[in-house]
Amino acid sequence: MTAKPTIAIIGAGIGGLALAAFLHRAGANVEVYEQATQFQRVGAGIQMSPNAIRVLRSLGLEQGLRQRAFQPRSWDNRVWDTGERLSELNFADAESRYGAPYLLMHRADLHAALFSAVPAHLIAFNKKLTGLDRNGASIDLRFADQTRATVDAVIGADGVHSIVREVLLGPERPRFTGRVAHRTVFPTALMRDFALDNCTKWWGPDRHIVTYPVTASGDETYFVTSVPDPSWDVESWSAAGDMEEVRLAFAGFHDDVQRVLAASPQVHKWALFERDPLPRWAFGPIVLLGDACHPMTPYMAQGGASALEDAAILARCLDNVNDVEAAFRRYEATRLERTARLQLTSRENTWGKRAIDPGWVYGYDVWQTPVAASGAAPGVAS
Ligand SMILES: Cc1cc2nc3c(=O)[nH]c(=O)nc-3n(C[C@H](O)[C@H](O)[C@H](O)COP(=O)(O)OP(=O)(O)OC[C@H]3O[C@@H](n4cnc5c(N)ncnc54)[C@H](O)[C@@H]3O)c2cc1C
Numbered sequence: 001m002t003a004k005p006t007i008a009i010i011g012a013g014i015g016g017l018a019l020a021a022f023l024h025r026a027g028a029n030v031e032v033y034e035q036a037t038q039f040q041r042v043g044a045g046i047q048m049s050p051n052a053i054r055v056l057r058s059l060g061l062e063q064g065l066r067q068r069a070f071q072p073r074s075w076d077n078r079v080w081d082t083g084e085r086l087s088e089l090n091f092a093d094a095e096s097r098y099g100a101p102y103l104l105m106h107r108a109d110l111h112a113a114l115f116s117a118v119p120a121h122l123i124a125f126n127k128k129l130t131g132l133d134r135n136g137a138s139i140d141l142r143f144a145d146q147t148r149a150t151v152d153a154v155i156g157a158d159g160v161h162s163i164v165r166e167v168l169l170g171p172e173r174p175r176f177t178g179r180v181a182h183r184t185v186f187p188t189a190l191m192r193d194f195a196l197d198n199c200t201k202w203w204g205p206d207r208h209i210v211t212y213p214v215t216a217s218g219d220e221t222y223f224v225t226s227v228p229d230p231s232w233d234v235e236s237w238s239a240a241g242d243m244e245e246v247r248l249a250f251a252g253f254h255d256d257v258q259r260v261l262a263a264s265p266q267v268h269k270w271a272l273f274e275r276d277p278l279p280r281w282a283f284g285p286i287v288l289l290g291d292a293c294h295p296m297t298p299y300m301a302q303g304g305a306s307a308l309e310d311a312a313i314l315a316r317c318l319d320n321v322n323d324v325e326a327a328f329r330r331y332e333a334t335r336l337e338r339t340a341r342l343q344l345t346s347r348e349n350t351w352g353k354r355a356i357d358p359g360w361v362y363g364y365d366v367w368q369t370p371v372a373a374s375g376a377a378p379g380v381a382s
Contacts, residue, residue, distance in 0.1 A: 004029050005152035005324050008141060010129050010164055012036075014114065015290030015307030016157030021059050021117035022315030032118065033141070033149070035128035035158075039115065041108040043185040043268060045214040045222030047075075047199070048110065050100035051364040052305035055312045057100065058367070061113040069105035070213040072199040077352045080204035083254045087355045098362045104199055104222075106185060106214045110304075129163050132286075139285060153285040153324045155314070157307070160273050162292035168283050174273035174295055176233045181270045181298065182241045182249075183224040185214055190263040194256075196221055202257055203353060209250060211260050223260050224298070225249070226272065226349075233271045241269030272297060274347060277340035282332040284325050289314060294339040296346040302361060303346075306339055312366035326374070333372035338364070 007023060009016045012034035023030040048056065048065070056062050075089040091102040115123075128144035132154060141149045156164025160174050188195050199212035207227045214222045227249050247261050274297050281293040290307030313334050317327040342361070345351065351358075 005322075006031070006150075007153045007155065007318075007324070008033060008139075008149065008151040009155045009157055010141075011156070011158035011162075011290075011292070012039075012115075012118075012123050012125075013157060013159055013290065013307070014110065014304045015311050016155075017111070017114035017118055018055060018059065018308050018311035019155060019157065019289065019314060020122060021114065022311060023318065024118060024122060026315065026319055028318065030122060031149070031151070032123045033127035033129060033143070034123060034125050035144075037126045039108075039111060041106075043222075043266075044107040044183050045185060045212060045224070046105060046107045046110055046304055047212075047301035048103045048105060049301065049305050050094055050098035050102060050362045051366070052308045053100035053103060055308040055366055056113070058312070059114070059117045061117060062100075065103060065105060065109065065113055066101065066216075068109050068216060069103035070216055070218060071101055072104055072212060074198060075102075075352055076198055076200040078200055078202055078254070080202045080208070080253050080257075083256070086203060086353055089352050089356075089358055094362070098359075099365070102362070104212045104214055106220065106222075109214075129158065132164070132167055134284075153287075153328075155287055155289055156292045157289040158292050160275075160291040160295040162288065164286065165281075165288055165292050168281075168286060168288070169278075174275045176230075177272045177274055177297060178228060178230040179226050179272045180229040180232050180241075181224050181226055181272055182246045182267045183222070183270065184264055184267040185220050185222045186264050186266075188213065188219050188221045190265070191221065191259055192263075194259045194263075196256070196260070200256070201352060202253055204250075204253065207249065208349075209253065209257055211257065221260060221263075223264070226297075226299070232269065233273075234269070239269050241267040243267050274343070277336075277343050280332060280336070282325075282328040285328070287314070287328040287331065294343050296343040297349065298346075299349040300342065300346040300351040300361065302342050306342055309364065309366050310335055310339075313369070313371065316366075316371055330372045330374060333374070334369070 077086040281288040317331040
């Protein structure tokens, strides 16, 4: 391997962009390969908890996001029809308790912020990875447009259907949960005399809906559902849902939910997938990050947050080292236990339903947590 190894990041999503920004700052020789031809402003919100904000802060993105995002009082948990409060995750004291705020934002605002932290020339669009081969000390990448690249190390940040994971571990589709998420962002003005002023999860017997504003001014409103639908396993931003179907699925829910659903002109329908925790994800000079290695249900709002955590810890492990493989093993050893716990806890879908101490999630500090001194033995990529 050369003194300054060339590192390819596959996927310019939340985790891939954050890692690229950290590695570029550290002077690494990094290139990002993204299958999309460009980024689109798709309709979805995202919750960024204090553990994630700490990562965004170190990329210089916190202030801009604070200005754009909505800062909720709490994550309010209510009974679907009566609105009776079950419990509340209080964020009024998030900054004194966890050292960072809890922010609700448009996913595109988060993505744009991360994108702005990476020099444009480091991201190659329209580069859908189709395969990779170990070739002595280097790795050959193959793309759908018939081009190739040769690098020293690869980080698979290519999401829940990761091709890098498939190359390493063989084909195994993520498990369809039998549930779908409907989600959309729409102008709050469409609700006329009504507006949300907090984040609320409405818990029904076999389904739920989460509603919140995604801008500081509250002029954009978001909802995301989880509804049983074993017949639908499509995951695409171009997959339109049917608002009438959503209204029917939530008939009888509280008036506040009805107002949101009545006003929403359109919706995306997104199948929910997950996987069991992996025992390892570092294989010599190839490693996984984010949903590629620990996809989880969205019920704790920690999938994106944990991809950001991965990026920060991996950047710490790679800082000033020439032995990339050892760095990858240390990263894996540092992250495995926490991400498995997040996956398994999220799967239960009980987060916030009863009074809990969320400190282990929100209080995690990527900059203070000890990085493992060494990891497992090197693996062999197929
Ligand atoms: C309904 C829903 C709500 C959610 N809400 C939250 C929330 O509130 N808070 C939170 O923290 N998380 C949330 N999540 C989870 C979060 O969206 C994911 O965990 C997060 O996007 C994972 O980041 P990532 O970088 O690993 O993958 P992604 O963000 O999915 O990025 C993967 C990237 O890789 C690219 N790619 C894929 N395959 C290839 C290929 N072969 N070649 C090149 N590029 C490729 C993709 O185009 C994409 O850009 C939610 C998820 C869902 C489904």
